[in-house]
Amino acid sequence: MQEPLPADQEVEAQQLAALLSEATREDLLRLARTLVASRETSPFGDTEFEARDILLRAAARAYERFLAQKKNGYEGASVTCPHCRQAAAYHGDRARALVGLFGTLRYRRAYYYCRRCGRGCAPFDQRAGITPRQLTPALEQLATLAGTAGDSFERAAGLLEEMAGVRLSEATVARTTEDAGTRLAHLLGEGTTFGPAREWGWHADARGRSVAYLTVDSTGTRQQGPGGARAEGRMAYVAGVYNPPPLEWLRPPGPVPRLQARYLSGLYPLAALGPLLRRQALQVGMEGAELWVALTDGGGGLESFCRQNFNRPDLVLILDFYHAASYLGKLARALHPQQEGPARAQAEQWCRLLKEEGGAATLAVLRQWDWPARQPAALREQRAAVEEYFGNNLHRMEYPEYLAEGWHTGSGVVESACKTVVGQRLKGAGMRWGTDGAHALCHLRALYRSEKGQWEAFWRRQLHNRPTVQQLN
Ligand SMILES: [Zn+2]
Numbered sequence: 001m002q003e004p005l006p007a008d009q010e011v012e013a014q015q016l017a018a019l020l021s022e023a024t025r026e027d028l029l030r031l032a033r034t035l036v037a038s039r040e041t042s043p044f045g046d047t048e049f050e051a052r053d054i055l056l057r058a059a060a061r062a063y064e065r066f067l068a069q070k071k072n073g074y075e076g077a078s079v080t081c082p083h084c085r086q087a088a089a090y091h092g093d094r095a096r097a098l099v100g101l102f103g104t105l106r107y108r109r110a111y112y113y114c115r116r117c118g119r120g121c122a123p124f125d126q127r128a129g130i131t132p133r134q135l136t137p138a139l140e141q142l143a144t145l146a147g148t149a150g151d152s153f154e155r156a157a158g159l160l161e162e163m164a165g166v167r168l169s170e171a172t173v174a175r176t177t178e179d180a181g182t183r184l185a186h187l188l189g190e191g192t193t194f195g196p197a198r199e200w201g202w203h204a205d206a207r208g209r210s211v212a213y214l215t216v217d218s219t220g221t222r223q224q225g226p227g228g229a230r231a232e233g234r235m236a237y238v239a240g241v242y243n244p245p246p247l248e249w250l251r252p253p254g255p256v257p258r259l260q261a262r263y264l265s266g267l268y269p270l271a272a273l274g275p276l277l278r279r280q281a282l283q284v285g286m287e288g289a290e291l292w293v294a295l296t297d298g299g300g301g302l303e304s305f306c307r308q309n310f311n312r313p314d315l316v317l318i319l320d321f322y323h324a325a326s327y328l329g330k331l332a333r334a335l336h337p338q339q340e341g342p343a344r345a346q347a348e349q350w351c352r353l354l355k356e357e358g359g360a361a362t363l364a365v366l367r368q369w370d371w372p373a374r375q376p377a378a379l380r381e382q383r384a385a386v387e388e389y390f391g392n393n394l395h396r397m398e399y400p401e402y403l404a405e406g407w408h409t410g411s412g413v414v415e416s417a418c419k420t421v422v423g424q425r426l427k428g429a430g431m432r433w434g435t436d437g438a439h440a441l442c443h444l445r446a447l448y449r450s451e452k453g454q455w456e457a458f459w460r461r462q463l464h465n466r467p468t469v470q471q472l473n
Helices: 007-023 025-040 046-068 123-128 137-149 153-164 170-189 270-283 302-309 321-335 340-368 377-396 399-405 412-426 435-449 454-464
Strands: 078-080 087-100 103-114 119-121 211-224 230-243 260-266 291-296 316-319
Touching: 007 025, 007 046, 025 046, 046 103, 087 119, 087 137, 103 123, 137 153, 137 170, 137 435, 137 454, 153 170, 170 435, 170 454, 211 270, 211 302, 230 270, 230 412, 230 435, 260 270, 260 412, 260 435, 270 302, 291 302, 302 316, 316 321, 316 377, 321 340, 321 377, 340 377, 340 399, 412 435, 435 454
Parallel strands: 211 291, 291 316
Antiparallel strands: 078 087, 087 103, 103 119, 211 230, 230 260
């Protein structure tokens, strides 16, 4: 329901409505013809798309009509230059075009020019949050959503057109998305969090203690140097705090609770991610959980990152079970090259051992194994790899204990975090990224994959905290 307006505004609205119906009469006539002509076929399907485009155009005309009767950003003979704080004089109204949810709109707005720094400004555009590429905030949000969720910027432009009926170039989607990601990274760096602080309902383990989980992992991104040259790939880190549904045997009857997760990602040095992750943890009330579990793979520095940043004496460190298991899988394949069945059976046996007896027992069994007398290089190498990986991580491979406590041991979440947060979007076939673009996208992907509400809260904040300075060319 629409709130009634004060009487004077209601009069104005009635007058505007008359103007709008006049301004959109042609469009409505076109819509009527389309519908009448569709009688032979169907008013739905293709006709819906046609009707949508016509109505979007009509909405654009209505907006133009509305803006045409206003003084858009006229604030007297001069305003304070946002760049140098000197007086910038009014230089008349300038015509501009912008692109919003209804397509292209033409409008005029007051233009001020600062002699001292030679730059112009339009107070209306600043207040309205028009982007450097002349997009309205609503379209900026949709373009960024498409650029973040789509497989590539090209696909994103296609998504946007099909879903919203708005046509933007691939370059505009890319630039808009990357700008938003850069802003997001900046806000997070300043300590901004999105949405209200809210303690998650941490699920309980077998002894009834509430448990919070954290994870961190790295993944490569392909980089492009200046001028399109190949460049060294950079590591993106993905970290998260999360509250997974309890293990199946601890789950109360009823629907499975939804995973709650907050992710962070960027081309940061690992250490820089610490304060950012702790801030997210604080916002979801991780302090209130009785026990903390840090799940990572054996990647360099990940375990010490968890110890340093989540420094509780009883912090539980668990090596992701599936990473450990993948070593056993490779070992089984090296033992039975080109024999898929026996290799799989062997891997399953070892993995069961790992789950039921832990890392140390498994390593002992492997050391005593009746290895063939003549071993191919691949097998020797894989044995050495297992020896090293298990040897380094035995202290966090007590899987039977962890499972008895009711803790998660497999980083389904970590794995899928890395794959879904960064992998799917940044590692598409043939994709290469500049450092800034990849960094920006990592942030957006992490926000987008985080619990519901985070993405929306970021955009609400954008609407209500406009930058006060915008450079015009
Ligand atoms: Zn100036």
